[in-house]
Amino acid sequence: MTTGRASAREVIALVADDFGQFPDPPGGERSSLPDGPLGWPGYDASRERAARRTGESESVVCGTASVQGTRAVLIAFEFGFLGGSLGERTGDRLEAAYTYAREHRLPIVPLVATGGSRMQEGMLALTQLQRVARQSALTREAGLPQIAVLRDPTTGGGWATLGAGADVVLALPDAQVGFAGSRVRPPDADPAAYTARAQVGAGAADALVSPAELRDVLGGWLRLLTDQSLREPATDTSVTATTTSVTDTSASDASTATDAPATSVAAAPVPAALGVCDLPRTGWEAVRRARAPERPRARAYLDAYFTHRRAISGDRCGGVDPDGMLCGFGLHQGRTVAYAAQTGAATRPAGYRTATRLIRLADRLGIPVLTLVDTPGAANDAEAERQGAGAAIAELFGVVATARTPITTLVIGEGGSGGALALAAPGRTWATPDSYFSVIAPESAAAILKRSPAETEATAGQLRIRPQDLAELGVIRITQAR
CATH class of the missing domain: 3.90.226.10 (2-enoyl-CoA Hydratase; Chain A, domain 1)
Structure with missing residues (x-):
């Protein structure tokens, strides 16, 4: 035919x-x-x-x-x-x-x-x-x-x-x-x-x-x-999660990080870090590493994590965001895992809505979810506002907060403000050594505080955005390479 x-x-x-x-x-x-x-x-x-x-x-x-x-x-x-x-x-x-x-x-x-x-x-x-x-x-x-x-x-x-x-x-x-x-x-x-x-x-x-x-x-x-092994416990010894002054939470506690009903689905294992292994000395060094062109991006992590995968595309509202968000399902160690991965670009409203669609589907089918955070922030141009950026981010925050299926998050690069946090699972977020997570970009923080651009690097340090800083604050855990 x-x-x-x-x-x-x-x-x-x-x-x-x-x-x-x-x-x-x-x-x-x-x-x-x-x-x-x-x-x-x-x-x-x-x-x-x-x-x-x-x-x-x-x-x-x-x-x-x-x-x-x-x-x-x-x-x-x-x-x-x-x-x-x-x-x-x-x-x-x-x-x-x-x-x-x-x-x-x-x-x-x-x-x-x-x-x-x-x-x-x-x-x-x-x-x-x-x-x-x-x-x-x-x-x-x-x-x-x-x-x-x-x-x-x-x-x-x-x-x-x-x-x-x-x-x-x-x-x-x-x-x-x-x-x-x-x-x-x-x-x-x-x-x-x-x-x-x-x-x-x-x-x-x-x-x-x-x-x-x-x-x-x-x-x-x-x-x-229709994976029949979804509720089987998974083992993965490819990564070592370390924390600084943080109490670890077992995979079975993933759903209790929110008020969502308990689920018997085992969480997706945390991917191994693919980039540098040592932690940054300063906040500005963390920023430079996360922005480095040679740093591994979402596709490299997805290729290493899944034996094969199929993508979904589109928010069913007239939009796609192929440059900002990758979503789909794949096989990891013989088990289906859903994924929503930011690519390092600013995420558009359609990207957030596609991720929301993915998590809702995975939740309904009892499939664990892996999210990869890597964005300087949500797209902030006029067209993004016309497309409902705030509503799209709010919807994603809500679906992550209430999902019954466990969500595992790894920050693999830039974690820019609420546009990154919307994809992060409360209580189940890890970060690689070449990443940072911040309330706002250091340059923007300096501008808002009416500081000279020369003070941007010092501002990055004050924001405490290094992986080890975030671990001490109890925000993330750190994943290491194989």
């Missing part, structure tokens, strides 16, 4: 090792009404033609499958059946599929290709979106992942429920994706805005995946998000 415009059976064969279709759920008496619930002239004939053409009796095919060894419930849309539209019988099948997934603790994978709700069934068709939304919400509350694949086309209510409402959204590169279908858009609308590529760029989808790679990528995501 080289295009997103494929049949339900073709896309199932593309991703699944095997497939067992569900029987039709009860409710068939409704479909026996002449020309449907509205008595729409010719509706019966249209359904009969669609059935002969596609070999299907409805616009979705649902069942269980194995995707590279992970069992899942698949929902595959048949666009050839009345444009993959949703009607009452479609809603019956979707509700039955979600219910089965919850009863059997299986992830659910919608393979979406739909033009929207079925006009021949009027408002009864449109209200199926409410049924789908409820089933998706119940599945989310049950702690089961939903991974959507956007095919061509994914428009209307199918996009706004099964697609955009999933935890992870993958898209085939040539797919048309948008709430408005091609026949109902404004005449001057830019067609490029209604593409899978545009949705990834706007933070509404996580990644473009070619058909040839889809089985591998989907299988990898299913393994990561």
Whole structure:
């Protein structure tokens, strides 16, 4: 298959090792009404033609499958059946599929290709979106992942429920994706805005995946998000945590640093420091080390920590921050760990919202989280203010404070003010020897205090921002190299 415009059976064969279709759920008496619930002239004939053409009796095919060894419930849309539209019988099948997934603790994978709700069934068709939304919400509350694949086309209510409402959204590169279908858009609308590529760029989808790679990528995501070893205690002897006048807290106490409910998930181990081993002599030396171009950055830490990883992208509010925040899930010592990592740049509002989205998902699925702090601070330009920087940071502070799953934080470079602290776990924050954490940058502190720029270095010392200073203050613990 080289295009997103494929049949339900073709896309199932593309991703699944095997497939067992569900029987039709009860409710068939409704479909026996002449020309449907509205008595729409010719509706019966249209359904009969669609059935002969596609070999299907409805616009979705649902069942269980194995995707590279992970069992899942698949929902595959048949666009050839009345444009993959949703009607009452479609809603019956979707509700039955979600219910089965919850009863059997299986992830659910919608393979979406739909033009929207079925006009021949009027408002009864449109209200199926409410049924789908409820089933998706119940599945989310049950702690089961939903991974959507956007095919061509994914428009209307199918996009706004099964697609955009999933935890992870993958898209085939040539797919048309948008709430408005091609026949109902404004005449001057830019067609490029209604593409899978545009949705990834706007933070509404996580990644473009070619058909040839889809089985591998989907299988990898299913393994990561359905890890059965999540509650197994992890051991890691690769780092030594040292403190100065700080009482250490065990991993099992991670959730008690806040008032969040206790969890049995073992915390993510602290990564080893990859940079210099000795502690800085002065505050200004700590700043210079953290700002050094050669210092290891987030990608180096993630490469060393994970055997492989998959990224999520976007805040689902129209924004992405690829230069400031890296988020996703990876395997560490055979165990899934979520990560949110600052890259050394100023973090934009979309970056904070993406991290919030990640931690909420990990919390729901019972996956421990690793955060890497490295930013001079939150982006403070006018556009960041218009994008809601304060609200985005506040939301992240809140989700970190209330997460039930344990969060482990390592400061690997600059810890600039609240824009860095928002990502740090209370009671479970470590720092490398080539990092610092400060209430504000020394230059800004000197300016606010109306000091000469020549006093910046002395101000850095007074702020007590070295790792050993922070350990004495009880703010962090220090991690050493292997």
